[in-house]
Amino acid sequence: MIKMNENASVAVIGAGIGGLAIAIRLACQNQKVEIFEKNAFPGGKLSSIEKEGFRFDAGPSLFTLPTLIDELFELAGKNPREYFNYQRLPEICKYFWEDGTHLSTLSSVEDTARAIAKELGEDEGTILKFLLGLNKKYNIISDLFLGSSLHEMSTWMSKKALKGYLNIPQLGLFSKMHQYHTSLFKNPKTVQLFDRYATYNGSNPYQTPATLSIIPHLEYNIGAYFPSGGMIAITNALYQLALDLGVVFHFNTGVERILINESTAVGICTAKGDFHFDNVVSNSDIRPTYLQLLADVEAPKRLLNQEKSSSGIIFYWGMNKIFDELGVHNIFFSDNYQSEFEAIFNQKNLFNDPTVYIHISSKLEKNDAPENSENWFVLINAPANEGQNWEELVHLTKERVLDKVSRILGYSIREFLIAEDILDPIKIEHRTSSSGGALYGNASNNQFAAFLRHPNYRPAIKNLYWVGGSVHPGGGIPLCLSSAKIAADLYQKNAYFRKK
Numbered sequence: 001m002i003k004m005n006e007n008a009s010v011a012v013i014g015a016g017i018g019g020l021a022i023a024i025r026l027a028c029q030n031q032k033v034e035i036f037e038k039n040a041f042p043g044g045k046l047s048s049i050e051k052e053g054f055r056f057d058a059g060p061s062l063f064t065l066p067t068l069i070d071e072l073f074e075l076a077g078k079n080p081r082e083y084f085n086y087q088r089l090p091e092i093c094k095y096f097w098e099d100g101t102h103l104s105t106l107s108s109v110e111d112t113a114r115a116i117a118k119e120l121g122e123d124e125g126t127i128l129k130f131l132l133g134l135n136k137k138y139n140i141i142s143d144l145f146l147g148s149s150l151h152e153m154s155t156w157m158s159k160k161a162l163k164g165y166l167n168i169p170q171l172g173l174f175s176k177m178h179q180y181h182t183s184l185f186k187n188p189k190t191v192q193l194f195d196r197y198a199t200y201n202g203s204n205p206y207q208t209p210a211t212l213s214i215i216p217h218l219e220y221n222i223g224a225y226f227p228s229g230g231m232i233a234i235t236n237a238l239y240q241l242a243l244d245l246g247v248v249f250h251f252n253t254g255v256e257r258i259l260i261n262e263s264t265a266v267g268i269c270t271a272k273g274d275f276h277f278d279n280v281v282s283n284s285d286i287r288p289t290y291l292q293l294l295a296d297v298e299a300p301k302r303l304l305n306q307e308k309s310s311s312g313i314i315f316y317w318g319m320n321k322i323f324d325e326l327g328v329h330n331i332f333f334s335d336n337y338q339s340e341f342e343a344i345f346n347q348k349n350l351f352n353d354p355t356v357y358i359h360i361s362s363k364l365e366k367n368d369a370p371e372n373s374e375n376w377f378v379l380i381n382a383p384a385n386e387g388q389n390w391e392e393l394v395h396l397t398k399e400r401v402l403d404k405v406s407r408i409l410g411y412s413i414r415e416f417l418i419a420e421d422i423l424d425p426i427k428i429e430h431r432t433s434s435s436g437g438a439l440y441g442n443a444s445n446n447q448f449a450a451f452l453r454h455p456n457y458r459p460a461i462k463n464l465y466w467v468g469g470s471v472h473p474g475g476g477i478p479l480c481l482s483s484a485k486i487a488a489d490l491y492q493k494n495a496y497f498r499k500k
């Protein structure tokens, strides 16, 4: 391991999942880390809200690759189980269509293939081959993409890269996800089910490269997980670990500027004054980081102006009934998926028959809802904010969702709704500074946008590092955690060369 300059000081801007992870990694390298967070709480999008006796995870609800969290505790020499626990879900998701078709995907690949064959008339062997085949593709891509900076020449010259080049034809870089799924499956519902994974990084399956068809690998071959205590347990555990490692938190402290001297980050400016640091890490979205915190630095305009990933309208509904037909994760599909994505990405609008995702953590965490009640987290994909009339769109969407779910379940759900809170793209932007309220930074609607995001370090601004959903390798909890690993590796490498 490279020996670091002990006790160099680092300011991390933002206590999102990426900010917490890099703080832990650098504290493990004996760096003195302080986090400046504009909110009164850690976690950013991964936070929690309470309303009239119901608790809701505010943002992420699907937990994959839990070992990436465990790794942070192991790095610190701690037992992750003393901070945080989780279980693998036996049922991944329940899917519902308007014509009465429904289907559960399950933790066993064989059981899922059997269910898809039975309910959608697909060939069981084809599904099995597709799902198991994701393993190989995932290994090639994750070696190259998740663990390394694509902006370093050494990455492109590595053995892993060579393996990637040899397999390019299989990776689907130059075809579209929807096209690829259509070539594999005969029932449009199967295509829709697998197209849905494009939304896991806020993209459009009709435009995103077929390479992203590997996303279901995470759920089917590695597993969909649920943390004890709900998703907020991830934030709480990482926050506690950071505190235990001596990381200092400054809440309610927005950073107004990154101080630059001779193309080098030398500290930060907050309302309380200027503070010198040897290094700075931004966990804030790249757009406000450049436009507000680095106003005197030339910004990479093409990256900042790229199409944003989808945002969402989220209804947090307290329901005073137990819905036995629903599980922890549920999808009520639109009858016209292509038009839905057309509306979101081309018309920057919401479709009149939206796909509805409902997450119910109280199925497993009884304390998340009063007795005989459930906490529904209802997410509808929406365009990033470009000045749409959100009040009107939220109102319209609420009626459409209540109608759609009632129609498919076969009875009205309206009378069970007893508590409500709402999040929309403007509120997401306000709470986390994510440009347009996009959930995953830029959209991955072409090869360049998917794989060439903002780097985790730019030699043009020395001692400034970048982590989180808007930079390489991308949004979503696993990728934000990977961004922190790559940035910490670059930090270590730079520290070594500075010493020489």
Ligand SMILES: Cc1cc2nc3c(=O)[nH]c(=O)nc-3n(C[C@H](O)[C@H](O)[C@H](O)COP(=O)(O)OP(=O)(O)OC[C@H]3O[C@@H](n4cnc5c(N)ncnc54)[C@H](O)[C@@H]3O)c2cc1C
Pocket: 013, 014, 015, 016, 017, 018, 019, 036, 037, 038, 039, 042, 043, 044, 045, 046, 058, 059, 060, 061, 062, 063, 253, 254, 255, 256, 283, 284, 285, 312, 314, 379, 428, 431, 432, 433, 434, 439, 440, 467, 468, 469, 470, 475, 476, 477, 478, 480
């Ligand atoms: C509704 C919703 C559903 C989602 N579902 C999933 C899911 O199921 N699975 C999944 O993996 N991912 C999901 N995501 C995406 C996931 O939440 C994000 O990719 C991830 O949490 C982003 O983490 P981050 O490190 O980029 O920081 P963020 O969570 O964006 O936090 C950034 C932090 O920086 C702070 N900050 C910004 N600017 C400043 C400043 N100038 N000074 C001080 N502080 C500042 C903000 O206040 C914030 O706390 C979802 C997101 C949302 C909103």
